[in-house]
Amino acid sequence: MNFWERMYxxxxxxxxxxxxxxxxxxxxxxKYPEVQRPYSKNFRGQHSLxxxxxxxxxxxxxxxxxxxxPAEAITMISAERQKGEENLYREEKYAAxxxxxxxxxxxxxxxxxxCPKEAxxxxxxxxxxxxxxxxxxxGKDKLVEPRFDYKKEQKTIA
Amino acid sequence: MESALLLEKTILVVVVFAITLFIAMYSTLVERKVAxxxxxRFGPDRAGPFGLLQPLADGGKFFFxxxxxxxxxxxxxxxxxxxxxxxxxxxxxxxxxxxxELTIGEKVFTLQVxxxxxxxxxxxxxxxxxxxxxxxxxxxxxxxxxxxxxxRAASQSISYEIGMGLSLIxxxxxxxxxxxxxxxxxxxxxxxxxxxxxxxxFLIFLVCAFAExxxxxxxxxECETELIGGYNVxxxxxxxxxYMFAEYINMFVSSSLMAALYFGGYNFPFMYDLGLxxxxxxxxxxxxxxxxxxxxxxxxxxxxxxxxRFRYDQLMRxxxxxxxxxxxxxxxxxxxxxxVKDTYF
Amino acid sequence: MSVFYFVAFLSIFFALMTIFAKSPVHSVLYxxxxxxxxxxxxxxxxxxxxxxxxxxxxxxxxxxxxxxVLMLLNLNKDTEPLKSNLVxxxxxxxxxxxxxxxxxxxxxxxVTGPDAVGNTEIGLVGNLGKVLFSEFLLPFxxxxxxxxxxxxxxxxxxxxxxxxA
Numbered sequence: 001m002n003f004w005e006r007m008y009x010x011x012x013x014x015x016x017x018x019x020x021x022x023x024x025x026x027x028x029x030x031k032y033p034e035v036q037r038p039y040s041k042n043f044r045g046q047h048s049l050x051x052x053x054x055x056x057x058x059x060x061x062x063x064x065x066x067x068x069x070p071a072e073a074i075t076m077i078s079a080e081r082q083k084g085e086e087n088l089y090r091e092e093k094y095a096a097x098x099x100x101x102x103x104x105x106x107x108x109x110x111x112x113x114x115c116p117k118e119a120x121x122x123x124x125x126x127x128x129x130x131x132x133x134x135x136x137x138x139g140k141d142k143l144v145e146p147r148f149d150y151k152k153e154q155k156t157i158a
Numbered sequence: 159m160e161s162a163l164l165l166e167k168t169i170l171v172v173v174v175f176a177i178t179l180f181i182a183m184y185s186t187l188v189e190r191k192v193a194x195x196x197x198x199r200f201g202p203d204r205a206g207p208f209g210l211l212q213p214l215a216d217g218g219k220f221f222f223x224x225x226x227x228x229x230x231x232x233x234x235x236x237x238x239x240x241x242x243x244x245x246x247x248x249x250x251x252x253x254x255x256x257x258x259e260l261t262i263g264e265k266v267f268t269l270q271v272x273x274x275x276x277x278x279x280x281x282x283x284x285x286x287x288x289x290x291x292x293x294x295x296x297x298x299x300x301x302x303x304x305x306x307x308x309x310r311a312a313s314q315s316i317s318y319e320i321g322m323g324l325s326l327i328x329x330x331x332x333x334x335x336x337x338x339x340x341x342x343x344x345x346x347x348x349x350x351x352x353x354x355x356x357x358x359x360f361l362i363f364l365v366c367a368f369a370e371x372x373x374x375x376x377x378x379x380e381c382e383t384e385l386i387g388g389y390n391v392x393x394x395x396x397x398x399x400x401y402m403f404a405e406y407i408n409m410f411v412s413s414s415l416m417a418a419l420y421f422g423g424y425n426f427p428f429m430y431d432l433g434l435x436x437x438x439x440x441x442x443x444x445x446x447x448x449x450x451x452x453x454x455x456x457x458x459x460x461x462x463x464x465x466x467r468f469r470y471d472q473l474m475r476x477x478x479x480x481x482x483x484x485x486x487x488x489x490x491x492x493x494x495x496x497x498v499k500d501t502y503f
Numbered sequence: 504m505s506v507f508y509f510v511a512f513l514s515i516f517f518a519l520m521t522i523f524a525k526s527p528v529h530s531v532l533y534x535x536x537x538x539x540x541x542x543x544x545x546x547x548x549x550x551x552x553x554x555x556x557x558x559x560x561x562x563x564x565x566x567x568x569x570x571x572v573l574m575l576l577n578l579n580k581d582t583e584p585l586k587s588n589l590v591x592x593x594x595x596x597x598x599x600x601x602x603x604x605x606x607x608x609x610x611x612x613x614v615t616g617p618d619a620v621g622n623t624e625i626g627l628v629g630n631l632g633k634v635l636f637s638e639f640l641l642p643f644x645x646x647x648x649x650x651x652x653x654x655x656x657x658x659x660x661x662x663x664x665x666x667x668a
Contacts, residue, residue, distance in 0.1 A: 019196045029198075031200070274551065276551050276552055276555045279556070282563075289567055336628050
């Protein structure tokens with residue numbers, strides 16, 4: 001080190017310059033409850049099981065999602081569609097029980113890619129915290145998206 | 159007459175005390191705000207508008223925290239530690255001249271609690287005493303880390319007191335008086351500020367003031383990474399708050415001392431050219447003085463969030479091998495300059 | 504005058520406490536208070552400079568160093584061995600010598616009234632400086648050389664012997 005560097009003062013002055021520069025720069029903080037950070041376009045959050053245009057569940061319980069899941073978080077029990085249930089399930093076979101363990105899930109999105117029926121998407125927000133482990137096992141009550149009348153909505157838009 | 163003077167001084171003491179505590183209180187908020195802003199975030203801003211009620215919340219929290227006195231601690235000295243720290247911090251502001259005279263009707267009020275003949279040395283002595291609070295507290299805690307912190311604080315404060323004293327001597331050679339009131343009165347206007355004739359002395363004084371206040375980069379006494387908090391590990395509740403408060407008051411006092419000794423105190427440029435009455439000059443002077451103090455406090459914080467902590471051997475080397483020789487050289491230079499000026503000009 | 508007696512009582516009381524305190528750290532702390540009472544004495548004598556120097560040097564520096572060394576050595580336990588009889592006898596003799604010297608100095612002391620003090624302003628900085636650098640210049644400089652000698656000696660003791668290192 002030469003004399004100028006050993007004096008240490010120029011280095012301190014330069015450091016002071018850097019900190020004061022940051023002092024006046026815009027802050028990176030989002031003030032959370034009032035302002036929310038926008039999600040990335042390919043953000044993967046909580047799963048939802050989709051319905052088709054007529055409000056029927058798209059899932060046919062083929063098991064490809066469970067097979068593709070690297071964390072083995074998905075379990076399902078299939079059942080056959082009975083007469084009179086055509087307005088509930090699109091295919092002849094459907095998932096009677098469909099459970100995802102959110103503690104196991106790594107949100108990789110492979111189930112989404114494996115699904116042949118476009119029935120599962122990771123388009124929700126974060127999984128909220130719970131007190132008990134069993135509460136993290138999400139059943140159909142939490143996963144299936146709410147029912148809405150697609151045709152009626154089309155009419156109101158038109 | 160005597161009781162009127164007593165009343166006047168009492169009011170002044172109470173006002174100065176209140177201002178000191180207020181500034182110390184809000185320094186805690188400003189410290190965190192400055193830290194936040196320099197790290198590209200906001201700092202506390204939830205308690206009240208812009209977080210302005212944060213110090214009150216902190217104070218309330220400190221009051222209601224559980225008071226813990228360790229079983230192995232020496233109880234009387236454990237309590238005496240923060241008391242001494244706070245006491246010495248508070249009495250040091252007595253000799254600082256806050257402004258010129260204020261004339262109300264017939265009466266003339268001096269804005270200085272005590273104009274003693276050896277004002278500079280008084281502050282020096284009180285600051286030297288402040289280290290007892292840390293030492294006694296650290297020793298009484300009966301904790302190895304606290305003891306290490308106390309020992310470090312002691313040797314650090316002694317080492318830097320020498321440099322500080324020597325840098326002051328050069329200044330006193332120019333002013334020719336130890337009274338703070340006269341030193342400030344000499345620095346009229348702008349060109350007479352002592353910083354123009356004593357830049358090196360000011361630099362040494364500044365560094366030593368950082369060390370005496372136990373501020374980063376010289377806060378070895380409470381070094382978290384090595385001593386998990388140093389002398390105040392065992393302290394909780396309001397006693398801990400007293401230590402922290404004492405630090406901020408010390409910061410305020412050393413800022414005001416630097417402003418008074420080197421930056422003209424209440425003097426401001428063109429103070430007599432604007433055609434203001436004496437009272438207005440005094441009031442503006444007080445405001446200017448506080449602006450200078452606040453600028454120094456900001457500088458303290460600015461340095462804190464810029465410069466990392468020194469190692470202990472580096473601290474000692476800086477104190478003994480660099481600052482003290484520099485201060486001595488500064489004295490010699492000042493002496494030569496004074497003689498040359500007196501002989502040839 | 505009553506202030507003087509009160510402070511004098513405090514000085515002697517804390518000086519005795521210094522001697523009788525069991526723990527070395529307490530002893531030093533009592534000594535600090537004793538020095539503080541001395542500072543008050545100086546202020547009562549209108550010797551402001553002496554008061555503040557006593558304050559800074561003795562209370563602020565020397566006693567801090569004492570405390571520092573005690574804390575570093577950790578002399579809390581009664582590790583100090585009992586003194587032999589020879590040491591005790593020598594201590595008594597040394598103490599008596601001091602007593603004789605003090606008594607002798609008191610004998611030549613002339614009793615003066617409070618008005619005998621010529622200049623009460625002598626303790627202020629300016630006057631003290633003028634006296635020190637004119638009338639008492641030689642003793643002043645000699646005492647500074649004494650301090651320098653002590654400092655050099657301390658450095659020499661602390662330094663490693665190059666042969667041993």
